[in-house]
Amino acid sequence: MSARRGWLVARPGLGRTLGFLRKETLQIVRDPSSIALALVMPVVLTFLFGYGVSLDAEDVPIAVVLEDPGDAARDLVASLQGSPQFEVVRADSMPAAERLVREHRAEAVLRIRRELGEGLAAGGPAPVQLLLDGVDSNRARLIGSYVDAAIGRAAAIRRLRGEAPGVPLVTAVPRTWFNPALRSTHFLVPGLVALVMTLTGILLTALVVAREWERGTMEAVLVTPLRPGEFLLAKLLPYYALGMGGMLLASGIGVTVFGVPLRGSFAALFAISSLFLLASLGLGLVISSSVRQQFVAAQASILAGFLPAFFLSGLLFDLGSTPPAIRVISHVVPARWFVEASHTLFMAGDIGAVLWRDAGVLALMAFVLLAIARRKTTTRLAEDRA
């Protein structure tokens, strides 16, 4: 024990850093809100995204108005009923079907007219009418394509039975890579990891330094021999640990509960997450050393950290389909690079070309932000404070 103490005294900087680090850790342990934000929120968010938020359409209620009593029409209805995407609701007439849509009991109407059987028999065109609720345009398109697929299946069955003449000349056989089941959870959870680390890294860090200013403890610490670098290191380490903890929780739940694959290596995930977290911590420290008030720090974190991470990172919306200006802006958002790397790691694997580039950009961002934070942390009070 005494040997260890002698060693500490010989390195006063280390003693100071460890002392400050211990204080920081005690404060985190005693503050239930920081634990909640760093560790409970990732779990809640993962379950929320895993179960609650889905970009897929399943069990879509579709109203079917069957005006043709023939076999072809019945085959079509059977094909809809057999599909996991649809929940068929029978409607007696078009007005009844329209009412179902207005009352949100159906999202689409399929009207099979009397001409269907006749048209097919004559070998000519056989139209069916599809009405879609277009409030959510993406979903409407999705439902439209599901109905197309169901009609295709019904036609194929009829051909197999030899009831329909002719075989289409070309058939496309789609095969989906990386996410064969086309489950949006596989896409959402890797992006969610970015969100979790953004919140811990920026919001929590911005709050803790601003809190020191607000409570007047910063002034007491500033007059001690503690150096800015030691201060920053002691502030970074605990929140780095918390952020990585949140990342591990979110991805762990994603993999075990929701079956999200991790096709890349864990080491790569850990390394790139670390770089992203350092960039976030750097931004958090820059914010907090600039504003010095918890309330403003929280607002700035939401504006500069959370919102860009949510909307400009591609975690929810494909950046490829955004206007070029937005795409250009997204390049300065650290989360954009991390989401790309995370999607690649979880769904594709260790694709060197992508991951090295993302890691390089994140490392540069982390370096720049931490350097700014270091510059802004001095042992003096700022110019503008009396």
Added chain:
Amino acid sequence: MIDAPAALSFDGVTRSFPDRHGGRTTALRGVTWLARAGVVTGLVGPDGAGKTTALRLAAGLLTPDSGAVRVLDLDPVAQVGVVRDRIGYMPQRFGLYEDLTVGENLRLFADLQGVPHAARPDRFAQLMRIAGLGPFLDRLAGRLSGGMKQKLGLACALLKEPDLLLLDEPSVGVDPVSRRELWKIIDGLVAGRGIGVVVATAYLDEAERCGEVVVLDRGEVLATGAPAGFAAQQRGRVLELEPAPGEPPRALQVACAELPGTIDSTIRAGRVRVVTASPPRVEQLAAARGARSHAGVTPSFEDAFMAQLAGRHERLPVGRRERAVEPAADDVAVRVRDLSKRFGAFAAVRSVSFDVRRGEIFGLLGPNGAGKTTTFRMLCGLTSISDGEATVAGRDLRRAGRLARLQLGYMAQKFSLYGALSVVENLRFFGRAYGLRGRRLRERIQVGLEEFGLVERRDDEAGRLPAGYKQRLAMAAALLHEPAILFLDEPTSGVDPLARREFWQRINAVALGGTTVVVTTHFLEEAEFCDRMLIMARGAVLALGTPDEIRTLARTAAHPEPSIEDAFILLAERQGDAA
């Protein structure tokens, strides 16, 4: 003593800060002063004098625009490492981590200051003994009383045995007993180790305990020297008047304050103390009112301080002279019987009973944790009553809380108006919140603006007003709906002596107008302005009576003219012995 080396010196130091309008305000303007080793130097001045800026410059937290600061013959900017190793600094509000325990705070600051591990057990034990915090090592700093926080803050600043100790307003929010203890510790340090101590303070009785004093005002040094030397300059200009039997000292004090030539007038130990440029005028007034005049009073530092500042600060005339209601024992505004408040198993207030008469100024006094704030909150309807009864203006608080609340005005300890709204917008909002409308609202706002000298500032943003004006606005807002009773919670905490005097003049005017005033305060000398007061400790009543009755409790042959503070300390010690 005079030849002791300088521990800290300022030579023509100027420091300014950017203000909100793009210009710069000067906090210190070419100040020159020094603090010697082995002496306690007081930096004394009203708010905005530049005391905190001076201490921050000494600690190397700020750099001067021009001039030179030397700390222990070192440059606090260029040699910041060495300097910080040798100074102890306690910022305002003590700079403690409230979510760490006493022991953890000590350990943290020992780590930061590089106190060797081998030396720690002895040093910690010694400091905790001095500070009397030994039994509380495991208590969170946030759960300590103001006095204990102050002593812990001091202990943290003393860990490395500094050669220069800088204390910024160490006594704000601290009760008188704890303040005395702090000064014992400081005096011990100076006598024992000969260190230099610089204390910034707005408490003039503390300044009197300093070896040397630097009077600062608006960034300039007005005077330096020993407090006794200052005081001597006022010899012959200080009188004490003993009011005629039956006349309250307050009425006499108001009359003295209005005499031409009066520099300062206060109430001390039942007498009116006047500093004046023309003693004959005061003698005449005394004779006319049947008061006994004592000339040749030994001037105090406070007298000299007020004389230094005389004419440098604008003073508002305070309206109303005649008393509208004479407080009578059977005309009760607030009636409290066996009032109790429990938080879980802890009894914060235990069976307290008293009456407040209509039109009187009633003081609620006691150290931190005495239960006065809790009692106060129950009376304002801010917290529920566990047991007992309380009526305010005839309304039972437990049954008709809302009706009772319409009868009272409340001014919180902290500035609780909307900083982003203008003066008049704040008044309009609070007026409407109390149900005033239309012409009546406009009239009341106009009266408030005029009475509190806010007419010219009606469109200024409330958050940017100087501290004294903020307090005026808060009081104007609390009085808009003409409440029967005005509750004031620690209205003078952290307020400088000038603003405190103005405040009591106002309170006096409000009470003379027939409004009952209930006020809590830490400053026992201010209790002299109350008609009657209740002293609480540990949740129970310690004493109740007029200032004179309270003082009588401490009167002994050895101490024939005790102050309220003497009486208070005696009572608190007696209770401590009994417990």
